[in-house]
Amino acid sequence: MRKTFFGALCLLILAGCYGPVDIAYHEPARYMGSMDPLLAKERSPEQQELLLQRFNKGQTDR
C-alpha cells in the first residue's frame, strides 16, 4: 500500500516536470516593426530613374 502511494506520488511529481517542447526560438534580423511606405515607392522604375538622374546631375565629376 505504502509502495503504491510513493509510486503514485513520484509519478505525480514527474508529471509536474512536463513542459511544452515546441520552444519559440528567436529569429535574428526578422523585422518586427511597422511597414515603411517607402518600400513600395522604391519598387517603381520611375523612382529609380529619378534617383539616377539626380546622381548624374549632382555627383558625377566635373
Next chain:
Amino acid sequence: MARMKFLCDTERCIECNGCVTACNNENNVPWGINRRHVVTLGDGRRGEKSVSVACMHCTDAPCAAVCPVDCFYTTEDGIVLHDKDLCIGCGYCFYACPFGAPQYPQQEAFGVRGKMDKCTFCAGGPLPDNSKEEFLKYGRNRIAEGKLPLCAEMCATKALLAGDGTVVSEIYRKRVMKRGGRPDALGWQTAYPAEK
C-alpha cells in the same frame, strides 16, 4: 534595382566637415549627436588622410543581427533603417557596428540615453513619407522626394559619393585610373612639398 552605397574618396576629402554640418542641419539631428564623422589619420603629418564615416548600410548588417527587439529592416535599395518605436536603446548595435554609426541622444541626467539614432541615407523611417512625425523622429526623407543624401550632394570636392553602388564604383575606378596613384587634392604639393 539599385544598391545604395556611400563612398568617400580619401584623396579628395579635405576634412571641411561640410557633410557633418549638412547632415545635422537637414535632419534636425539632436544636440550631441553626429550621424556622420570625419576621421583623419596622421593628422598634421605629410600624407594625412581624412575619411567621412557614417552608417555604411551593410548588406549583412551586424546591428540588425544583434538587435534583441528586431527593429532594423533593409529597403530594396539596400538602405538599413530602424523603427524607433521598437528600439529600447540597449546599445548592442553600437558594439556590433564596426563604424560606430549608432548614436544615443542624452535623454535625462546621469547619462540616461534615449533611442538609437543613425544615418538613414536621408530615407526617414517607417512612418508616412515626409510627414511631420517622420521628420521629428528620423529626419528628412529625401529619397522619397527623388533626391540623394545631402552630405554627398553638398560635398565640395565630390569626395563623398552616395548612390547606386555600381555607378559610384565606376566613377571611383575612373578617378583611380586617371590619377594613377598620385594625390588628387588641389594644392597638395604646396601644402606638403616632396621631401628631399
